Amino acid sequence: MQLIDGKAVSAAVKQQIKDTIEKEGLEVGLAVIIVGNNQASRVYVNNKKKACEVCGIKSFEYALPEDTKEEELLELIDTLNKDDKVNGILCQLPLPGHLDEEKVIKAISPIKDVDAFSAVNVGKIMIGNYAFLPCTPAGVMELIHSTGTDVAGKECVVIGRSNIVGKPMAMLLLHENATVTICHSKTKNLAEVCRRADILVSAVGRADFVTADMVKDGAVVIDVGMNRNAENKLCGDVKFDEVAPKCSYITPVPGGVGPMTIAMLMKNTLMAKRIQSGNYEA
Numbered sequence: 001m002q003l004i005d006g007k008a009v010s011a012a013v014k015q016q017i018k019d020t021i022e023k024e025g026l027e028v029g030l031a032v033i034i035v036g037n038n039q040a041s042r043v044y045v046n047n048k049k050k051a052c053e054v055c056g057i058k059s060f061e062y063a064l065p066e067d068t069k070e071e072e073l074l075e076l077i078d079t080l081n082k083d084d085k086v087n088g089i090l091c092q093l094p095l096p097g098h099l100d101e102e103k104v105i106k107a108i109s110p111i112k113d114v115d116a117f118s119a120v121n122v123g124k125i126m127i128g129n130y131a132f133l134p135c136t137p138a139g140v141m142e143l144i145h146s147t148g149t150d151v152a153g154k155e156c157v158v159i160g161r162s163n164i165v166g167k168p169m170a171m172l173l174l175h176e177n178a179t180v181t182i183c184h185s186k187t188k189n190l191a192e193v194c195r196r197a198d199i200l201v202s203a204v205g206r207a208d209f210v211t212a213d214m215v216k217d218g219a220v221v222i223d224v225g226m227n228r229n230a231e232n233k234l235c236g237d238v239k240f241d242e243v244a245p246k247c248s249y250i251t252p253v254p255g256g257v258g259p260m261t262i263a264m265l266m267k268n269t270l271m272a273k274r275i276q277s278g279n280y281e282a
């Protein structure tokens with residue numbers, strides 16, 4: 001069994017972005033909006049700002065109170081859409097319950113939508129002709145590639161069907177000619193389906209969800225989960241101690257997929273700059 005080092009792969013991607021920005025003398029800016037006091041969101045946003053610093057990207061944080069009105073948030077997004085210094089806009093999810101996430105995502109200009117959450121960008125991913133990467137799935141693909149695994153023809157099982165991870169994950173695997181199964185809460189015989197997987201991607205959000213009986217010997221296991229266990233320690237979806245010995249490769253949590261998601265966000269922000277400079281067709 002070998003661990004996939006997401007931190008190392010992510011550092012290499014960020015270094016490349018930094019070098020490009022320096023060499024071309026680009027000014028790149030990312031606006032990060034956070035609403036309310038969600039602790040996990042605060043950690044993610046801080047990590048995104050740190051990554052901007054590493055890459056030489058300017059970050060502009062907008063921390064809004066929990067009771068922010070929808071019109072206020074939409075107004076801010078409208079201002080940022082028009083601001084030339086801001087190449088990318090991301091609004092950290094989840095938003096407080098009174099705010100309509102779909103409406104907020106829709107308000108972000110598709111050429112600044114560096115999360116690739118808008119219908120336009122999701123549609124482009126579906127077609128396979130896209131400028132903005134779906135960050136977490138694209139990060140997972142880079143981690144799989146880092147193992148030297150050829151995805152074509154492989155049985156790939158994705159657990160979870162969210163718009164942010166499960167669905168675009170399946171698309172990226174499909175674009176590389178995998179045979180893809182998406183599992184979810186209504187899937188029958190989940191363990192049996194998962195055991196078919198040469199590559200198993202779990203994006204469930206429940207600690208200890210993936211157990212050894214669900215994993216084929218020699219599988220590549222990618223853990224997208226980011227949970228807290230009973231001792232409040234960060235952990236993924238995979239029961240690591242019992243699953244790892246069966247795998248050819250496995251990602252740790254933390255230090256696996258998480259850093260890659262952020263590296264892909266940086267890639268998208270540079271892409272947004274190129275699109276807005278007329279150097280790339282969106």
Ligand code: GUN
Binds near residue numbers: 090093
């Ligand atoms: N919440 C959890 N993951 C993400 C992400 O990738 N982007 C944003 N904006 N919010 C998230």
